[in-house]
Amino acid sequence: MNHLSRRELLQGATALGVGIALAPAAGFAQKKTVKLAFIGPLTGGTASNGLGGRNSFLLAVQERNADPKSKYRYETEVLDDECKPTVAVQAALKATSDPAIVAGITHYCSVTAIATVDTYHKAGMPAMVWGAVLPEITYSHQHVEITRVNGTMINQNNVAADFAVKTLGFKTFALIHDTTDYGRAHAKWFGEFLEKAGGKILSTQGTAKDQKDYTAELTRAKGDKPEVVWYGGLTPDGVRVKVQMDKLGIRAQFQGTSGIKSDTFNETAAAAAEGTLCFVEGAPTEKLPGGRKFLEAYAKGGFKEPSEAYGPFAYVAANLVIDAIEAVGPDRAKVAQRLKRTKNAGTIIGPVEFDEHGQNTVPLISKYVSQDGKWVLWEDSEYASGKRTLPGLKFKKM
Amino acid sequence: MPPLELLLQQALNGVMLGVMYALIAVGFTLFFGVLDVIHFSHGDIFMLGAFAGLSALLGLKAAGVAGAALALPLAFAAAMLVTGLVGVAAERVCVKPLARSSPLMTLLATLSLGLVLRESVLIFYPRGADPKPFPQLLPQGGVEVGGVAIRYENLAILAIGFAAMIAVDRIINRTRMGAAIRAVAQDPEAAQMMGVNLDRTVDATFFLGSALAAVAGILSGLYYSEIHFIMGITGGVIGFSAAAIGGLGNVYGAIVGGLLFGVLQTTAAALIPRGSEFRDVVAFAVVMLFLVFKPSGILGEKSVERV
Numbered sequence: 001m002n003h004l005s006r007r008e009l010l011q012g013a014t015a016l017g018v019g020i021a022l023a024p025a026a027g028f029a030q031k032k033t034v035k036l037a038f039i040g041p042l043t044g045g046t047a048s049n050g051l052g053g054r055n056s057f058l059l060a061v062q063e064r065n066a067d068p069k070s071k072y073r074y075e076t077e078v079l080d081d082e083c084k085p086t087v088a089v090q091a092a093l094k095a096t097s098d099p100a101i102v103a104g105i106t107h108y109c110s111v112t113a114i115a116t117v118d119t120y121h122k123a124g125m126p127a128m129v130w131g132a133v134l135p136e137i138t139y140s141h142q143h144v145e146i147t148r149v150n151g152t153m154i155n156q157n158n159v160a161a162d163f164a165v166k167t168l169g170f171k172t173f174a175l176i177h178d179t180t181d182y183g184r185a186h187a188k189w190f191g192e193f194l195e196k197a198g199g200k201i202l203s204t205q206g207t208a209k210d211q212k213d214y215t216a217e218l219t220r221a222k223g224d225k226p227e228v229v230w231y232g233g234l235t236p237d238g239v240r241v242k243v244q245m246d247k248l249g250i251r252a253q254f255q256g257t258s259g260i261k262s263d264t265f266n267e268t269a270a271a272a273a274e275g276t277l278c279f280v281e282g283a284p285t286e287k288l289p290g291g292r293k294f295l296e297a298y299a300k301g302g303f304k305e306p307s308e309a310y311g312p313f314a315y316v317a318a319n320l321v322i323d324a325i326e327a328v329g330p331d332r333a334k335v336a337q338r339l340k341r342t343k344n345a346g347t348i349i350g351p352v353e354f355d356e357h358g359q360n361t362v363p364l365i366s367k368y369v370s371q372d373g374k375w376v377l378w379e380d381s382e383y384a385s386g387k388r389t390l391p392g393l394k395f396k397k398m
Numbered sequence: 399m400p401p402l403e404l405l406l407q408q409a410l411n412g413v414m415l416g417v418m419y420a421l422i423a424v425g426f427t428l429f430f431g432v433l434d435v436i437h438f439s440h441g442d443i444f445m446l447g448a449f450a451g452l453s454a455l456l457g458l459k460a461a462g463v464a465g466a467a468l469a470l471p472l473a474f475a476a477a478m479l480v481t482g483l484v485g486v487a488a489e490r491v492c493v494k495p496l497a498r499s500s501p502l503m504t505l506l507a508t509l510s511l512g513l514v515l516r517e518s519v520l521i522f523y524p525r526g527a528d529p530k531p532f533p534q535l536l537p538q539g540g541v542e543v544g545g546v547a548i549r550y551e552n553l554a555i556l557a558i559g560f561a562a563m564i565a566v567d568r569i570i571n572r573t574r575m576g577a578a579i580r581a582v583a584q585d586p587e588a589a590q591m592m593g594v595n596l597d598r599t600v601d602a603t604f605f606l607g608s609a610l611a612a613v614a615g616i617l618s619g620l621y622y623s624e625i626h627f628i629m630g631i632t633g634g635v636i637g638f639s640a641a642a643i644g645g646l647g648n649v650y651g652a653i654v655g656g657l658l659f660g661v662l663q664t665t666a667a668a669l670i671p672r673g674s675e676f677r678d679v680v681a682f683a684v685v686m687l688f689l690v691f692k693p694s695g696i697l698g699e700k701s702v703e704r705v
Contacts, residue, residue, distance in 0.1 A: 043520055045628055047527030179675055205667075206675040210628060212618075215411035216667035217674045223404045236529045236626055243623050248407075249540075249547045264528040268624055305525065 031073040034330040036061065036321060037095035037104040038314070039088065040131070041112075042080035045210050045236040048264045049108050052308030053130055054078055056294075057105050059301050060318035071326055077101055081112045088112030089119055096123030102330045103127065103339075105317045108310060109234075110134035110182035120145045126324075126336035128317040131310040133258060133281070134185050138359040145336045147358035149320065149349075150313045151281030151365070153186055156258055159365040160279040161193035163378075164255060170228045170392060172200050174221035174252070176214070176241060177232035179206040186232030186257050202226050211237060214244045222250050227392055234259040239268045246272045253277070253392020261309045266373045275383070275391040276370040282349050283366050284377055285312050290348030316347040400668065403545030412664035413657060414552055414621060417559035420656025421614035422637030424566060424649055425485075425607030431583040431647035432603045435493050435504050439512030440611060441634015443481050443488070446515055447612025448532075448625040449523060451477035455533050466535035477616055478609035484515075485608025486601050494600075512630065519627040529626040532619030555617050562613045563653055566606065570649060575602050583647065639685045645698020654696055 038057040041050035061074045079095060081088035088107065095101050096119060104120070107113035108131030120127040121143040129137055129148040133156065138148045164170045173194060177183035184206065191201055202224040205217045218241070221229060229252045231241045238260035245254060256265075258280040266273045285291045285307065294315060298307050307315075320342060321335070328334040345352045352360050367378035371388070382388040400408075422444050429437040454476035458469045492507035520526040540549035570576040578599040581589035590596050618633075619625045636659055644655025659681055666673045666680035673680070688695060 043517070043527065045529075045626065047520070048525070051527060176674075206672065208675075208678060210632070212622065212629060212632065213411075213415050213663075215414070216408055216664040216677070219404060219407045219411060220400070220668055220674075222407075223400055239529055239624055240622060247549060247551075247623075249542075268529045268531045270531050270623075272623075305527075 031071065032330070033075055033100075034072040034102050034325055035075045035077055035098065035100040036318065037077045037079060037098075037101045037106070038318075039079045039081050039091050039095065039104055039106045039112075039116075040108045040314070041083040042078070044082045044084070046083045046109060046234050048235070048262060048305060049131065049308045049310055050080070050083075051305040052311040053105075053108055053314035055301065055303040055305060056298065056307050056311035056313075056315040057130075057318045059298055059303075060315045060322065062301070063297065064319075064322050070322075072330065074322065075100075081107060081109070083109040083112060085111050085115035088116050092116040092119040092127075096120060096125045101125070102325055102332055103321045103335055105130050105314055105321060107132050109180075110137065110185070111180045113137045114140075114181055117141060117143065117146055124332050124336070126321065126332060126339050128321055128339065130314040130317040132182075134181055136181075136185075138357045142357070144340050144358075147339050147342070147354055147360075149317045149352060149360050150310065151360065153257070154189055155365050156279045156281060157186065157189035158193045159367065160255070160257070160277075161190055161197045161199065163279075163367055164228060164230075164253075164277075165194065165197040165199040168253075168390065168393065170199065170253060170396075172202050172224070172226045173228045173230050174202050174224060174226035175204040175230050175232070176217055176221065177204070177206055178209040178211075178234070178237060180209050180233075182234070182259065183209070183232045186259075190230065190232065190257075207233075207237070209233065209237065212240065214241050215248060218245050218248050218250060222248060226252050227396060228253045228255055230255045231260070232257050235262045235265045235268075239265055242269050242276060243272045251395035251398065253390055253395070258309065261368060261375060263306050263308065263375075266370055266375065269370075270373070273370040273373065275388075277378075277390075278368050278370075278375070280309055280366050280368060281364070282313070283364055284368075284375075285309075287377070288312060288348050289346075289350050294348045312349055316349050316352065319347065320345060320352065401545075405668070406544070406546045408664050408668040409661065410546060410548065410552070412661035414555065414660070415664060416657035416660025417556060418614045418618050418621070418633075418656075419636050419640045419659050420653045421559060421562060421610050421617070422633055423640035423644065423652035423656040424563070425611050426638050426641035427644070427646055427649055427652040428579070428603050428607040430641070431649075432579060432600060433489075433493060435501070436508070436638065437488065437493065437604075437607075438505060438508040438634065438638070439488055439492070439510075439515060440508075440607070441630035441632075441637060442512035442515040443485055443608050443630070444611040444615045444618075444633045444637070445519065445625070445627060445630030446484060447477045447481040447608075447615030448619045448629065449519055449530075449615075449627070450480040450612060451616035451619060452530060452532055452625060455535070459533075470535050474613065474616060477612035481612040481615075482605035482609040485604040485611075488608075489600060489604040512634065516627055516630060523627070526627055529624050532623050532625050534620070534623055536620055551620065555621050558613070559617055562610060566610065566649060569606065575599070579603050579606075636681075639682065641695075643685055643688050643695055645695025648695070648697045651695050651697035658696075 079091035103126040106127040110132040113132035133153040135152040177187035255277040324335045324338040368375040454473040496503045536554045537550040578594045640655035640659040641652045644651030662681045663677045666677040
């Protein structure tokens with residue numbers, strides 16, 4: 001019988017110790033790792049929305065990893081598209097070329113979402129859009145890979161035009177829009193619905209995204225004496241249009257799209273924001289079926305940036321993708337098929353149901369007005385109750 | 399044709415824009431005049447000036463100094479000091495060590511520095527991704543003269559802008575350091591032989607040009623009531639273009655170029671059908687025409703070798 005040497009004894013004890021120490025980790029590691037990509041604007045002018053979306057996505061993944069019932073352990077790959085099509089295509093290529101990434105929660109900006117549709121399709125990677133509203137992102141093709149959890153701008157502009165003309169009684173409009181696909185499409189749809197509703201477009205001016213000075217365009221619009229200055233674009237530009245409109249003494253109502261619905265708009269435009277109108281798909285986060293729970297979890301997550309208007313959509317998109325992976329396994333094709341057939345899924349934004357184009361049929365559009373530095377649902381606002389009067393209505397009486 | 403009052407309003411809009419472009423352009427032209435370099439992070443130094451000014455104003459407010467009469471000059475001084483020092487550091491890191499390399503290397507190094515500055519503000523400034531409201535410290539309200547809205551704020555901005563330009567003119571033409579800058583711009587070797595300290599002169603030039611960018615940054619914040627970390631990208635490209643139109647190396651040319659660029663952009667947006675979409679196309683097309691047909695610019699040197 002061999003005697004154990006002191007060295008062998010020491011080696012054995014060390015191995016045992018390491019084994020005991022690693023046992024819990026080994027149990028944890030038994031779950032197969034699945035990677036998910038998030039792509040959104042993390043730098044650049046719309047970064048606040050992108051960071052809110054990213055945080056919400058990370059929150060969904062953290063919650064699922066903490067759930068002992070989940071079959072997989074989820075890792076994340078966060079990529080910045082800078083709200084630029086070329087950068088977005090590079091990010092999409094990076095995500096799709098990593099075989100470990102099963103699906104993506106992709107894009108806030110319409111210009112990036114539309115630019116990357118074919119990239120995801122060719123790679124067969126399911127991509128669920130969480131913020132971009134251009135209709136063509138889902139309606140210009142039959143790709144199984146592309147789905148969208150938020151609504152499109154068609155319904156938004158229908159409600160916006162009807163509300164401005166039929167409810168508020170405005171008749172003449174000066175349209176300014178950024179010249180990206182997002183701004184142009186908003187102007188197209190808003191213009192069409194406006195004419196149907198009986199409104200008159202006095203002028204339409206396209207401007208560069210991230211333009212700093214709007215005084216020339218606003219002075220030109222001022223000459224037509226519109227009752228409403230409408231802006232189709234995103235927050236940073238929306239702030240500039242509104243602030244410069246006031247400085248030029250333009251006596252008109254200011255109305256924007258979902259692109260300006262961010263806390264940043266109110267914080268930056270400050271007093272000038274008061275009485276601004278905007279329209280967003282879905283309902284306010286706190287009024288969503290699971291909104292309160294989401295906001296509490298988000299606050300506990302210790303994120304530096306607010307979730308912003310589309311954070312809940314990124315959260316829901318991440319959960320729907322994870323649900324599909326849990327159901328059919330980490331296989332891109334199977335997950336894509338499963339996601340496209342989503343029907344009546346219970347989420348914090350309410351039931352989600354995709355049509356044949358993978359578009360969530362969100363019927364609800366919320367109207368917002370900026371009141372005391374906050375976006376308030378029109379129905380809950382003092383403007384609706386008659387306690388305050390919209391700036392545009394005051395000017396009409398002058 | 400729009401009515402006269404709208405044309406006058408547009409002219410005022412153009413001049414307001416032009417003053418800020420001119421202040422950035424003067425920096426570009428000073429750097430080029432003295433060292434023959436195009437300092438492409440200058441646009442981001444303009445942005446940094448705006449953020450330094452905002453930080454100073456917020457700090458002063460927290461310290462109880464809220465009155466514009468005191469807070470604003472202090473903010474200008476603090477921001478000019480910050481950008482001046484960053485400008486000098488930029489020269490020492492990105493320009494001087496590459497003096498014997500290809501000019502492309504300096505171009506790349508300064509471009510990269512601009513990116514570093516921009517992304518640093520994004521990452522390190524609290525919620526740096528968002529546009530930031532800029533305090534309204536100049537007198538609000540205004541008068542309407544013949545249908546043209548003239549805000550007191552605009553008058554103050556024009557006054558500060560032109561005062562800064564006059565100050566640069568005085569520094570360059572009436573001081574010892576100004577004489578040294580002019581001497582180095584003409585012939586660095588001869589200037590050194592005459593006892594001019596080259597390093598100190600170059601430092602002073604970069605300090606002066608970068609401090610002017612801070613003035614432009616704060617004026618931009620006051621005019622638009624908002625600043626954003628990406629404002630230096632277009633600010634830099636336009637400032638450089640304005641300097642090129644005016645004639646690189648000529649301070650007065652930069653001022654003329656800046657004003658011309660502002661008026662060109664505004665005129666394009668105001669008078670051309672769908673002009674707002676083409677304002678930059680028109681303005682930059684004029685830059686291209688200048689580069690092709692008069693590369694020395696409006697007031698530039700006859701020789702095109704520097705360009």
